[in-house]
Amino acid sequence: MKRVFTILTALFFSAVAWAQQEQSASFTLEQCIQYALDNSIAAKNADLDKQIAKAKVNETVGIGLPQISGSASIVHNQKLQRFFAYYPTAQAFGGLDENKQPLLNIPGLGDKDVVALQSPFQLKSSGTASATINQILFSGSYLVGLKASKTYTELSQRNSDQTDQDIIVQVTKAYYGVLINKERKTLFDDNIARVDSLLRNTSALNQNGFAEKIDVDRVKVNLNNLQSERDKFLNLIDLSIQLLKFQMNYPQEQQIDVVGSIQDLTLNTSIDTYKEGFDYKNRPDYKVLEVNKKLQELNIKNTNAANMPSLSAFATLGYSTQSPNVSGVFKTNSPFKNGEYPGVGPDTWYNYSQYGVNLSVPIFSGLQRHYRTQQEKLKLIQIDNNFGRLKQSVDFEITQSAVNYNNALKSLSAQKENQQLATNIAHVTKVKYEQGVGSSLEVTDAENSLRTAQTNYYAALYDAMVAKVDLDKAYGRILPASTTTNSK
Numbered sequence: 001m002k003r004v005f006t007i008l009t010a011l012f013f014s015a016v017a018w019a020q021q022e023q024s025a026s027f028t029l030e031q032c033i034q035y036a037l038d039n040s041i042a043a044k045n046a047d048l049d050k051q052i053a054k055a056k057v058n059e060t061v062g063i064g065l066p067q068i069s070g071s072a073s074i075v076h077n078q079k080l081q082r083f084f085a086y087y088p089t090a091q092a093f094g095g096l097d098e099n100k101q102p103l104l105n106i107p108g109l110g111d112k113d114v115v116a117l118q119s120p121f122q123l124k125s126s127g128t129a130s131a132t133i134n135q136i137l138f139s140g141s142y143l144v145g146l147k148a149s150k151t152y153t154e155l156s157q158r159n160s161d162q163t164d165q166d167i168i169v170q171v172t173k174a175y176y177g178v179l180i181n182k183e184r185k186t187l188f189d190d191n192i193a194r195v196d197s198l199l200r201n202t203s204a205l206n207q208n209g210f211a212e213k214i215d216v217d218r219v220k221v222n223l224n225n226l227q228s229e230r231d232k233f234l235n236l237i238d239l240s241i242q243l244l245k246f247q248m249n250y251p252q253e254q255q256i257d258v259v260g261s262i263q264d265l266t267l268n269t270s271i272d273t274y275k276e277g278f279d280y281k282n283r284p285d286y287k288v289l290e291v292n293k294k295l296q297e298l299n300i301k302n303t304n305a306a307n308m309p310s311l312s313a314f315a316t317l318g319y320s321t322q323s324p325n326v327s328g329v330f331k332t333n334s335p336f337k338n339g340e341y342p343g344v345g346p347d348t349w350y351n352y353s354q355y356g357v358n359l360s361v362p363i364f365s366g367l368q369r370h371y372r373t374q375q376e377k378l379k380l381i382q383i384d385n386n387f388g389r390l391k392q393s394v395d396f397e398i399t400q401s402a403v404n405y406n407n408a409l410k411s412l413s414a415q416k417e418n419q420q421l422a423t424n425i426a427h428v429t430k431v432k433y434e435q436g437v438g439s440s441l442e443v444t445d446a447e448n449s450l451r452t453a454q455t456n457y458y459a460a461l462y463d464a465m466v467a468k469v470d471l472d473k474a475y476g477r478i479l480p481a482s483t484t485t486n487s488k
Contacts, residue, residue, distance in 0.1 A: 025255070025256055025257065026257045026258075026259045027256060027258060027259060028259050028260055029175050032171050032175050032244065032248055033167075033168050033171050033172065035248050035250065036167050036168075036170075036171045036247060036248040036249065037164055037167060039248065039249045039250070040247070040248065040249040041249055042163050042166070042167060043160075043163060043167055045163075046159060046160040047160065049156045049159060049160065050153070050157060050160055052156070053149075053152050053153040053155070053156035053157075054153060056149055056152055056153075057149040057152070059149075060142075060145050060146055060148075061146065063136070063142060063145070064136055064142055064146075066133055066134070066135045067133065067134045067135070068131065068133045069131070069132050069134075070129075070130065070131045071128075071129070071130055071132075072127075072128065072129040072130075073127070073129075074125070074127045074329055075125065075126050075127070076124060076125045076325075077122075077124045077126075078124070080122060123322040123323055123324050124323075124324055125322065125323045125324065125325055125328060125329050126320065126321065126322045126323070126329070127320065127321050127323075127329040127349070128319070128320040128321075129318060129319050129349075130317065130318025130319070131316070131317055131318070132314060132315070132316045133315050133316075134312055134313070134314045135312060135313045135314075136310070136311075136312050137311040137312055138309070138310060138311040139310045139311075139312075140304075140305030140306070140308035140310070141302055141305045141306060141310075143305070144301045144305050145302065147298055148295060148298040148299075148302070151291060151294045151295050151298060152295065154291050154294075155288065155291040155292065155295065158284060158287045158288045158290075158291050159288060161284040161287065161479060162284035162285055162288060164284075164479060165284050165473065167247070168478050168479070169469055169470075169473055169478060170247045171247045171248060173465075173466055173469060174240070174243045174246075174247045175244060175258060175260075176462060176465040176469075177240045177244070177462065178240045178241055178244050178258045179258055179261075179262055180458050180461060180462045180465075181237045181240050182237070183262055184454075184455075185230075185237060187454055187458075188226070188230040189230075191226055191447075191450075191451060191454075192226050192227060192230060195219065195223045195226055195447060196223060198219055198430060198443065199216070199219045199223055201434060202216050202219050203216050205434075210436065211440070214440075215439075215440035218440050218444050219440060219443070219444065222444050222447055222448070226451070241256065241258075262461065262465075265465065267409065267412070267465070267468060268409065269468070271406070271471075274402075274471065274475045274477070278475055278476075280390075280391055280394060280476075282477070283394060283476040284476070284479065285390065286390060286476075289383065289386060289387060289390060292383055293380070293383045293384070293387075296376065296379055296380045296383055297380065299376045299379075300373065300376045300377060300380065303369065303372050303373045303376055304373065306362065306369060307362050307369060308362075309359060309360060309361045309362070310359075311357065311359050311360075312357065313355070313357045313358075314355065314356060314357070314358065315353070315354070315355035315356075316353065316354050316355070317351070317352075318351065318352050318353070319349040319351050319352070320349065320350060320352065321348060321350065394474070397474045398475065400474075401470045401471040401473075401474040402471060402474075404467045404470065404471075405464070405467040405468060405470075405471045407467075408460065408463045408466075408467040409464055411460045412457075412460040412461055414460075415453070415456045415457040415459075415461075416457055416460075418453045418456065419450075419453040419454055419456075419457040421453075422446070422449050422450040422452075422454075423453075425446050425449065425450070426443075426446040426447055426449070429442050429443050429446040430443055430446070
């Protein structure tokens with residue numbers, strides 16, 4: 001019984017935990033951004049680029065460490081090569097038969113002065129195994145490569161910052177879209193409740209003979225249209241939430257709830273506050289170009305370093321053997337019979353070793369290095385030109401975003417006033433109608449004007465939010481201050 005109770009308790013808490021997971025998670029703007037920075041595909045790829053850059057640095061460092069390689073081979077010569085020698089040389093090497101004649105004559109040479117012989121020192125099968133170690137002592141290209149690899153790491157970080165900026169911009173705009181739609185949904189509910197109340201009052205007036213049937217129908221049509229618009233708008237809300245999930249790389253099948261209020265947003269920021277302390281270097285794309293310039297300068301140094309001498313040390317330790325057949329290579333005892341080859345001892349592996357240094361001094365390579373250096377210098381000039389182009393692009397982006405922001409604020413102010421006026425008109429018209437001094441047509445027109453004013457206001461509010469995000473991006477204020485410092 002106790003065991004059954006334990007199992008039921010575990011199942012109960014598991015069900016509670018599962019139900020909690022099924023509930024929608026609540027996210028503020030900062031939490032949405034952080035989730036996207038941790039989980040979006042672009043952010044993950046940027047993080048992988050940084051890991052690749054670190055691995056590249058370690059790879060470059062590894063070039064300067066001792067390099068050890070080993071090799072082994074077994075060779076069988078079915079037909080040994082001959083070598084040519086004068087007669088006295090052939091006699092000295094024992095290349096004569098039992099009649100003191102050369103083993104092989106070459107016709108046409110006369111007097112048998114030259115003979116082709118098989119070396120008495122070479123057997124048909126041989127084996128060798130060796131290990132070699134190389135160590136760079138000095139290399140200008142290697143030293144430049146170390147600096148370039150570290151700069152490449154900095155480039156990956158700057159690219160990651162630029163990716164983070166794009167993610168923040170996209171998530172922020174999607175978040176504002178959901179926030180605006182939530183406010184509009186509440187507004188739809190209020191409008192429907194107000195028109196529904198008007199319909200009930202109009203129906204009562206009609207039943208008491210104070211309103212015509214056409215007045216009831218007109219308000220009913222207005223209510224039906226409003227409810228239909230609300231149903232369509234609910235689909236748009238779902239779509240905006242799906243967009244936010246997509247930008248965050250949040251599971252589409254899981255629920256999410258946006259926390260926040262548009263009243264908490266500050267939109268009346270003066271442009272002058274942006275101009276104070278502005279620096280092109282605050283923008284991630286400018287920093288990327290700076291690092292590219294560093295890499296190009298290192299490319300020029302690397303090209304020049306190719307003209308410098310390089311010094312390396314090496315050492316080799318190996319073993320070798322020979323045998324008249326392949327199987328003899330793997331045997332420790334001699335396959336020769338006693339006296340068959342006088343002077344040849346047991347067949348075994350003999351070691352050998354060598355060490356030394358290699359000095360490579362470039363002397364002349366035509367005009368290749370000269371023109372290679374010239375190409376790299378021209379590329380550096382292109383990057384300098386890109387700095388000017390980027391500054392012009394930033395200046396235009398700042399001007400454009402500032403104009404859009406000012407226009408958005410003016411439009412928002414006007415639409416806010418229009419919404420307030422339309423609200424007052426709708427209220428007065430409704431009161432007049434209920435008091436019998438107004439018509440239902442005036443009420444319907446006032447309600448339509450109010451909804452139009454409300455739609456225009458929220459559209460202007462969203463445009464102002466987006467314009468502010470674009471302005472922050474233009475002035476390089478999207479990323480936190482900690483990411484805008486130069487890497488050491």
